[in-house]
Amino acid sequence: MRVLAQVAMVMNLDKCIGCHTCSVTCKQTWTNRDGVEYVWFNNVETKPGVGYPKRYEDQERWHGGWELDKRGRLRLRAGGRVKRLLTLFSNPDLPDLDDYYEPATYDYDTLISAPAGPHTPVIRPKSAITGEDMAITWGANWEDDLGGAPEHAHGDPNLAAMAEKVRMEFDKTFMFHLPRICEHCLNPACVAACPSGAMYKREEDGIVLVDQDRCRGWRMCVSSCPYKKVYVNHKTGKAEKCTFCFPRIEAGQPTVCAETCVGRLRYIGLILYDADAVLDAAGVEDPRDLLEAQRRVFLDPDDPQVAAAARASGIPEDWIEAARRSPVYRLAMKYRVALPLHPEYRTMPMVWYIPPLSPVLDAVTGAGADADDPDNIFHAITDLRIPLEYLAGLFSAGDTGVVAGVLMKLSAMRAYMRARTIDGKVSHDLLDSTGMTADEMEEMYRLLAVAKYDERYVIPPAHKEDAAALAAQADGCSLDGEGGPGMSGFHPEGLTGRRSDGRTALKLFVSGGGTA
Amino acid sequence: MSVVLWVVVPYVALTVFVVGHVWRWRTDQFGWTTRTTQVLESRLLRLGSPLFHLGVFAAIGGHVLGLLIPKSWTEAVGVSDHLYHVVSVTAGTVAGVMVVAGLGLLLARRFVTGRVRRATTRMDKALFTVMAVVILLGMAETVAINLFGGGYDYRATVSVWFRGVLTFRPEPELMTGAPLVFQLHTLAAWVFIAMWPFTRLVHVWSAPVAYLWRPYVVYRRRTARPAAPAAPAAREPAGR
CATH class of the missing domain: 3.30.70.20 (Alpha-Beta Plaits)
Structure with a gap:
């Protein structure tokens, strides 16, 4: 017997009113940066509904999680190791940005700089990815409170197993909200799928993390997670995920969402x-x-x-x-x-x-x-x-x-x-x-x-005797001042900075206008 | 002049290649990535990327065979000049077509898809330009000279010179007689090699072969594991 401790969560769904406060505070804390505009480490779905990303529960399509092979042994659903290395060049199971949604922002400057005139100036939604005009047609909570359910919700993979008659009736019958974060699994498929060994489960508290210095952008974790809770930062090309707010947990505090x-x-x-x-x-x-x-x-x-x-x-x-x-x-x-x-x-x-x-x-x-x-x-x-x-x-x-x-x-x-x-x-x-x-x-x-x-929240703080090691690890975020331009040309503008030890790291502060 | 082109340039490029990699590895682990854009566009990538990568593997194999293995060795195992020519031109053409088609698709993707165009850095643009020049010149050698032209036995000159560079006994005069296309392909390749450590190409060295025998789930300790895990006070030395 090898005893490990895991920081775990329970959510009481009867109490969820679908206010999205958890999603918003999480986003403000972790994903209000370039490259992760479309990423919600915490999202709240209305069920029945297709969810975020669309139909993520359809493992026939995404091949997430594990299955038993013919001999009854556990195997990643996406296939064996050799097969998956052969799909490194193009991952057939990876969701597209459109399976999440195209993030939008607005040209707010128009409101301020428009000349005086008889009409109120109007601003249009612009893609946060390309900067071009766009129509907003989907979002992380598009189906909120069954909005558009008659049109979309029959795509919910959980309904596929139910009888036809039942399926037609569901939206008249019930709904509930389902807040989701990373599951920090005991047998994490994302960790098992990572070719670089950059993803790991912490022995002390079971939190599953991505080592940003070792991630090489092979994106197998994204498709192998059946909950689709690992995301690609499209600017850095690296994986990012819910951290269970580990700096807070180490201090004995609950996650921001909680x-x-x-x-x-x-x-x-x-x-x-x-x-x-x-x-x-x-x-x-x-x-x-x-x-x-x-x-x-x-x-x-x-x-x-x-x-x-x-x-x-x-x-x-x-x-x-x-x-x-x-x-x-x-x-x-x-x-x-x-x-x-x-x-x-x-x-x-x-x-x-x-x-x-x-x-x-x-x-x-x-x-x-x-x-x-x-x-x-x-x-x-x-x-x-x-x-x-x-x-x-x-x-x-x-x-x-x-x-x-x-x-x-x-x-x-x-x-x-x-x-x-x-x-x-x-x-x-x-x-x-x-x-x-x-x-x-x-x-x-x-x-x-x-x-x-x-x-x-019964969360024992990490031990003081570990403090030196913790501080060394946290150095990944501490940049010298504004960090300077980082290594111009290697990374998209403004994304990275220099750490105090001269190494390059992700800048964890906002560098642009708001996104929706 | 020939010393500059065929001795100085190669050694400068190789030095930048080695020192650049050491420097980048030590200072920019964060940037050491494929910088994948599949999430932004996958339809063209699905065809273009495997074509390009598999074609490049074949092309690299061909270069190892043609440049590093002396002619005398292949002759010793009974491969005649004619047989070598047929094999290298056929395989080289197939690989070349794959690489050109794959790179064409990937470059088209960068131009056509606004999302990917936005994700393209200046360094990417420089890399793709040099890479395209190297590849097109290489195709010209294989197709224009060795397939349809009179043919040129580079194994008697270019290959010998290349091995000389690697073994620190360069003989620049071997290159002066080579056709212009061969000279240009070689020079462009040195530029390409010198750029390598400063581009996304560094992901090549991270090909995850070790994944094949690694345990599935990776555990890491936040602190170094204490020397005697059985002792109750074992966590204390972590403060060292």
Whole structure:
């Protein structure tokens, strides 16, 4: 057993109102630079919908993630090593800029410099890539709140598996928001696909990063990530991705997306896992067993043997203690209400989701029934195939039983707490039906409904004794003043600067007008 | 004059090539990349890039065979002059056509597609110009002189001179008699070699062959692994 710690996240989808604050603050922090105008490390999609980039979940097309070969061994879906090296010159699975969207800006100067006249000056959208006039026809959240859904949303790959009749009805029936960041997988396909070895998973906290000095622009990570959360910076020709805000995590602070989340739906905490067990778990035959296989890889931090093994692996005592208080562990393992996104990709993702009850509640209300009556909801969960099948396609490789179990538990919790607070009664039927004790039920309620900052984010800071090494690493961003012109001619204008040690690095500050 | 062209120029180019690479490697790891533009345009690239790269591999193989391997060696294994000529002209023409077609598509892509044109740096433009000149002169040698013309046995002169340069025993007089096209191709190639370390061509040295035997998932520690990982206090020495 090799115990490693992973910083993981859970998002409670019932609380997401689709305000995009996470996306905007993330963009302001990480991708407000040239070359990544079209990149959203955090984006919020409306489901059903094709998502960002378009139809990224269609692995028949993009060949992301892993599959089992004929002999039952794990293999990247894009093919073996030799095959992929042969496609270095032109990657057949790489999304085009148009699969994301063409970023636009405006010629704002026209507003200021237009001569006085009877008419208000008008500005046109300009491509942020070419500077030419363009029509804005798509964006990272084009389908917000099912906008244009009748036209586009039938392209959602998750609907392909559902019956025709169901597909025609979905947009009248339900919708929910799905915020997405990099999954920081235990078995990351992007890392496995990187020919240069520039991508890596940090042993200390499991964060998956791109070494900008070693990336050679072979772009295999972009196509191999089934969540399409690695992007090409089209100016530098290098890969960039969500960093899980590692400088903040090292300081014991939550990511920017979590910190600024209006609905307070994100939880961050540690998971201890057995690194030696990951490959076997990712290689189980039936995709529906992947969820349980991944749960078996997670280790119980309260188990003294696990704690001893963690110490032996060099995990500090305060980290083990933080793992015991981890909200992520509680939601995924103790209450078992959090589920991974698309476990069938076999990457063992580490950003999990509490599936939303709202589609079911919407359906109950839509059918004219009372959504406050737990019986109606229980019946709806078992009877309504549409939302359940769809959610199962996202979170449990199509196993509706798993999603139904979680939704039952969530609605049982609501009913239990309503009876407790309004009627002052303890419903033993509801406790029995979920197999929880009264204390557990209240603890889960507290974590889901009222948890404060310190309970939602249990992040042990990186160790002070590592500070020297951390500072050395952070030097990648610290440029001398404005950095000068960098190496004129090697890089596009204004993109790079000189570091204090004379080496060239990416300038991490804005160098131009705003982009939309 | 011949000493300048066939001794000084090669050694200056080779020096710039070596020193330039060392300097670039040490100061600009960040710029050491293919600078891929596939995300901006992929339709022309899908055809042009494999054509160009595979053609270039064949052309490099041909140059190794023609320049580095002495005529006496191929004769020793029974390859007659005629056989060599037929093979080199045929394979050279095929490779050349691939390279020219591939480069044509890739250059067209740079001109036609606004997105890619915007991503083209001054250094790219200089590189593509020199590269096109080298390739067209090389095609002229193979097609105009050796395929349709009277033919020229460069292995008796150019190749011997080239090996002399590499072994520090240059014989410039071997080049003075070569046809003008051969002389120009050679000179343009030295310019090309001198530019190499300052262009996107450095990605050639990063061809990811080691990927074939590397473990799939790469782990890295933020800090150096402590000497005795079993000891509870093992994290402390990291502050050194």
